Amino acid sequence: MNAAHLVEIATRSVGRSEVLMELALAWTVTTRPYISGTRGLARWTGTTDKVVRETAGPTGGHSEFKFLWTRTRGASSPTAEEREQMEIRLHSNKRTQNRSTPPKYFQAPEAPVGPQGDLALEEGLKELLEGNAVLSARISERAQEVLVDGMKTLSRLSKLDRTNERGQVLTALDPGLDLWAEIDDDNAVKIAAIPLGRRAWHLAVLCGLEDVVLSVADIETLTGLSKRGAQALLARMGKANALLVDKVRQGRSIAYEIRWASNYRMDGDWYEDASLRDEIRKARAAKDRAIQETSARRGTPAGYLAFLHSVANSRREQYLAEHALPENASREYRALVAEGDEMALYAYFKGQEDAVSIPVSPEALSAPLPAPKVERVPEAPRFATSRLSDEEPTPELLAAMRARMIRTSLTT
Structure with missing residues (x-):
């Protein structure tokens, strides 16, 4: 110095x-x-x-x-x-x-x-x-x-x-x-x-x-x-x-x-x-670490979906009104959404995401994503996320979202 x-x-x-x-x-x-x-x-x-x-x-x-x-x-x-x-x-x-x-x-x-x-x-x-x-x-x-x-x-x-x-x-x-x-x-x-x-x-x-x-x-x-x-x-x-x-x-x-x-x-x-x-x-450092961990988690497909469905989302009621749970939703999924616990929802979505293997090669990531089999539903501009629907998020949908995020980071 x-x-x-x-x-x-x-x-x-x-x-x-x-x-x-x-x-x-x-x-x-x-x-x-x-x-x-x-x-x-x-x-x-x-x-x-x-x-x-x-x-x-x-x-x-x-x-x-x-x-x-x-x-x-x-x-x-x-x-x-x-x-x-x-x-x-x-x-x-x-x-x-x-x-x-x-x-x-x-x-x-x-x-x-x-x-x-x-x-x-x-x-x-x-x-x-x-x-x-x-x-x-x-x-x-x-x-x-x-x-x-x-x-x-x-x-x-x-x-x-x-x-x-x-x-x-x-x-x-x-x-x-x-x-x-x-x-x-x-x-x-x-x-x-x-x-x-x-x-x-x-x-x-x-x-x-x-x-x-x-x-x-x-x-x-x-x-x-x-x-x-x-x-x-x-x-x-x-x-x-x-x-x-x-x-x-x-x-x-x-x-x-x-x-x-x-x-x-x-x-x-x-x-x-x-x-x-x-x-x-030291207190500010601990608070900052918690903020950074939360931001990193919400930057993933599973974390983002968990946030949208949780009570941490200030517009949760509006989101759920525009994205009603499907009639065939599992009892576990309905219970988690009703409770609104972000971490429990994240664990649920993350478990589905991990159940599907994701290609990591550049060729596989650059391949076009398959067309979704679900009908798209109009969403509010703030929560406009492609491939989200009124159906329960599937492992394939979460895997596709994660692959698209990784592919974008490699090509930009």
């Missing part, structure tokens, strides 16, 4: 609250480049797969704020060979140097990274801040010093390893931890403590998880929040952790001491290991 990319991601987000989701995704794929898929990215970023899809750019293109480059947005298919997972990467523009750019295009400095490069990094950041007329006109000297110190810390982070201090800092800044979560009613796990939220995570990143003293105005300029938003953030942080924020007086002004390191570094005075738990992420 290149620590310079962490510095670049952080500095490009200064004063830009609108880039928060792209910032979290860029941070995740930089620290964990092996993460892919909308649900995987959502879990490790602490958001939802819908937000990930809305944030990522088009295939082969950039996201709205140019933090991300999308290799592929992924594709869903009932056939495993055709499925693709979303893959995104950080779009780095640190080679571009434009000293007069506004804050929304704030660049990371070209400076050595590591303990030997601390002085050069500090000088480069100060030079950049001072040389940017738009930014330096609205950011205080105290906020500049905090930002420089924070970037010095980020420049030393190169590996997720909790056995050393640097790895512990990087672990604590994982945006998917419960600490930085935005709790909602969909979460299967409710943690006892109030999470700080993603905006607090943004501020912690800019501070390098160091203990800092900032005013409300400083927090405004660093995060891009309004005055009311910055005050609300401080209130939430104080409510979540009574030891995190403390009001201090500096002359005639009021500032706030924010003890990131003391609370969330493993060597901090008030560190508790429970603060870095990830029960929410």
